[in-house]
Amino acid sequence: MVKPLMNLIDTFEQFNIDVLHYISIASCTYATKHYSTYFPSKFNLESDKQQYYEDFDINVDYSNPNPNAKLFILATGYWKNKCYHYKQQDYKAGRETEKNVTADDYDYYKSLFETSVCSICNAKFTYDNHPSLDRQDNEHPHTKDNCWPACVSCNIAHANRDPKIASLHIKMRKYAIKHNLPMTISDERIYKLLRECITGGLAAVFHRENIAGRSKFNSEKPYVVKNCIDQRKDIFVAKIKGYFPKSEYNNLLPLPPIFRNIEIENREMVIGEYMYSQAQRHSLPMTKKDRKLATLLDTNNQFMVFNNYYLWLLIDLGLIITDYKAITVFDKNTAYEPFVRTMMNLRIQSILAGSSKEKFYKLIINSSYGYDTLNTEKFGKIKMLYKAGTFIAQHHPNHMGTRRISANTFAVQIKPKTANCFTSIQSGVFTLDNAKYCR
Template sequence: MKYSDDNIPFDRCVKVLGWISSRFDIALLWDALDCELWTMGVLIGDLNNTKSITVTYKKSHMKLQFIDAESKFGPMTLKACVKDYGDKSEHKDVFPYEIINLKNWNDVLMKIEQFEYEDFKSQLKGDYSITKDEYESYLIDFKRFNNRLEYLKYYNINDTEIMVKPLMNLIDTLEQFNIYILHYISIASCAYATKHYSTYFPSKFNLESDKQVQDLCQQVKACYYEDFDINADYTNPNPNSKPFVQTEWHWKNKCYNYKQQNYKAGRETENNVTVDDYEYYKNLFSTSICSICSAKFIYDNQPSLDRQNNELPHTKDNCLLACVSCDIAHANRDPTITSLYFKIRQQSIKNNLSMTISDERIYNLLRECITGGLAAVLHRENIAGQTHINELTYDEQSNKVISQDNENGTTQIFALDGNSLYPSSYSSVKNENIPYADHRMYMAGRSRFYSEKPYVIKNCIDQRKDIFVAKVKGYFPKSEYNNLLALPAIFRYIEIENKKEVIGEYMYSQAQKHSFPMTKKDRKLTTLLDTNGQFIVFNNCYLWLLIDLGFVNTDYKSIAVFEKNAVYEPFVRTIMNLKIQTILAGSSKEKFYKSLINSSYGYDTLNIEKFIKIKLLDKADTFIAQHHPNHIGTGRIGANTFAVQIKSKKATCFTSIQSGVFTLDDAKYWYLNYIHNFMFKYLDRKRFHFVLAGTDSIYIAIAGVRNKDCYQQFEAIVSDKQFYNQHVYQYLPDPNKDFYDYKKILGFGIENEGDELTSFGPKCYSMINANKISTIWKLNINELNIICLYKGDVTLENIEFHFFLHNDSNSTVTPRFCFIDVDIVGEPPYTNLTLPFIIQHKCTFQSFPLWYKEAGYVHEQILNGNRVEIDNCTFQGAQNAILFYGFKET
């Protein structure tokens, strides 16, 4: 592709993609591309994981960009990628990699026998890489080939073909937002671009089928979030600013600087503007505007002379008026592109959009505030009918925390999970349960000011008008300990000294036993009741919540105040609604939208400004670079080509880091707000305790009604019915509403329910639901149905059901009628019967294709059931493959 005008330069680049090529295929390319005809560009990634590299053919200037396709989807196998993002009809073949090496490959591949099942046993992992069923499928496929080499060729071609479909699906999905994923290094950077694209073109994020989003976009268009227009005027002058008036001293100083600039550059200075031109330019400055950004000249935006031909000096004929900032940024760049950049900058300033940080003090404050999600185990063993609810109480006289079980026994484990908590947090959606800042968690725009004056910091915190990050020191009074010990409200890193009185006698003895260094301080993420005598950074919502819970500020270090905006709301609403629509439609695009929304926040805080630089040098320059103090490592590429890793001396922040910081802290605020201002207010605190605390989830052991199942939720432990009824469905899903309410922004969903949870450490736990195994199953796929459920309860999760034909004959079909049959056993009258209860989550039901319409098959037949829950399931196949439900006496 090229422009119709041959004078317009264009970049000829061919994309070459491979799966996990950054760790394997790239090693084969080094020698082939290290030659006189090719020029190798800068690597993206590192020597062990090269995500992308571009090479240029010297004769035609054609470029080849080698890209690892895995980076577009995240860490996963090709098989998983095809299953989640590709065509359901495609499948990943199998091959035993480990039995081939450089010495035996010819002998192994020229054999005509199939590989044995033992050949697929991994010596590294110790188990088989495929199942028995997959091996049987391999034996059938192998019959089409003469030897193993032919099968390997087919295997490689098939891998390439099945990789293309998910990529095309991803390209098509993002095309509606004018985003081309191959221009980005990862799905995170692509999601980051899509999110910020929505701030400049909110009308693109408009679903015709979703009235809520449509109304939102109309509101957005009516206020200050309009689509970017290159011809619009985005100047937003301060009404209190005075027009710039030229003075003789100011003009004389400018003329001297222009003359010195031209003299140093070797340009003629005879025709330069002079002091005698003072009156001419004084009048010109007062009546003109900037030639680049069209802004008026005020004292906050002073004028300058911008040379049109940079080879000529500052003469009247060669200069146009421009802002000082425009003149510096313009330099010798294309004026049209420069004008576009300044229009975008002006719109960002006018609408308080997020901008990069140029103040190093603010950058360091924000970087210090970044704290990831918590992963804490609060109670290890929780078993219904055996363990009791545990209480933590503080005894002020002995200055000790007492842990003791009360009389209430555990009946169930209940787990809640935030609905896309991070995107919900930066969406700035209005919610009445947020008592601050117009009931929104606003996002940070450009920085307004930085201060280290204690009275300024205190006023900003107390007035509760501006959004900020502040570095403070403080504590919770001992009188508040009993309200907070269940889950201390400060989630932060602290430096811990490895002393016996700090980490405890047991941990200290174990560390000494294993010869761990005890003099070095460790940095740990934990839950706290004070700042441990250290200064800690919080954003405004998080700090205000702590203060409302009793936190006392004792010292103030610094503060950075920002403009506020709510520009990400259209993006979050649109993507989350698209995700819900694809779930309801059973489309594979649900994975795309889930990946897009969940990875849209992390790129803001990614420390890309400190990425290692890789230079391709010859032997002589490599020798010099290896003696540099910032040298990290060297890798040999060719005979006289080396890749040298060098740590950068300087850093530039290319992302709006403040957006990421506010997202992380607002998520912590909303998480704790739900616990302290909702759960603690309406639940009997003697009848539950927290088991696990995660980034966006909380596992709770509850003492409900005995002899009932584990699906009681909070019903039995509500202490304030009026408050509960008023607020419960503002957070939790309303069973009387649709799936959109289940996935509402700033809501919490039910992640799991069970009878037993045992945890050995953070993110290492086992949850058991006794009801999942209290079922009589009849499993005989040669009968009418695959599953016959006659009594009890059953949960089906991540299971695929398929009809198939025997021996390519339409007369023999398995199963003969349906996948699942739910009924009761016995003859009327039905007395004292407990009807079956079935849950289906993330299951796929695949019947015959549309051409097999004469078949009288259905996916499910539920004639007598107590309750049926179908969540996130996919039904595909013949048009007459439907669900039958007939509930008797229920």
């Protein structure tokens, strides 16, 4: 038992990773991947990439504004929503709310946001960089005299922190954006969209073909998604409905190309006579729906999420898109290239040497991306409460479950109000979904 553990420690030591600091191989490989991202020259001697943050200077402005971004124009609904939440925030903190900013101040702040810049980083307010109000004295509420305009991201980083620490966080974030480094998702809507795109199961190999005059975008509704698909430049994730025409069934039935989880009813006409009879024979419950990984020829009359590469494949095979619900575009990067290249080289060397480490290096690559999609911190918070506290918690709308620990102690699981994304889930989504085919 000791020898395999020592081999594991020695293997990760060459990548400057302390195995005893982590609780699983997946977390070790995840740390290895990101170490290779930020310190590629140390991780891979053949890499010609720079060592990120080596040239970082807190006094340098790393702003990288988008020249095509439109100037932010304050909408009445947006401002009313802001005022409501500012008032709720002050009320919960026990601060006076009589002199808070209100919806009547709309004209003043509309002009202010259009003519001023962020009081923290001096960036202009655009639709890529929304404004907010940053309180100068955190003991006082959101009033005109106490608030200065600030970027939402700067405001969050500032919070109650020391100004120097807040400045460091902001500069490091801007540095990462400027150098296109992997980052976590901060928008809950995008997070939920990506979660829907995660589909397990065995990988299937397809070969894309793009025939001039034949491969085209088939859509019954020309939405924004059409531009992203036609150009085939941006990488994106889209939530769409679609189907394959019956004329393509003969070509696609041997291996339907849509791999997705769907809910199915345990009826004979759905699961087949044999499976239905076996389930009845073994007295299995047949009333509830089951979620199964299936290969489909349409989206089962529901919205399904695909990344751009998978969607391009389906379109080349003849998919007709009937509707779309959401689309989000991402920036391309090759930050993980040193990690993948090094692990593949080590795997090849192990194969040539007849070493069993070949499977280990394969596991490292697979688990590093699988760890991206775990993000178990999101699913619930568990609190240990006494009987009285448990009674109150069970009436909360976010209550998920309760388990008795002792006579007067209970473990109560609460669903968090907001998403907490601790990994670059988008990297895992694209990698896992792309494993369904080979270009």
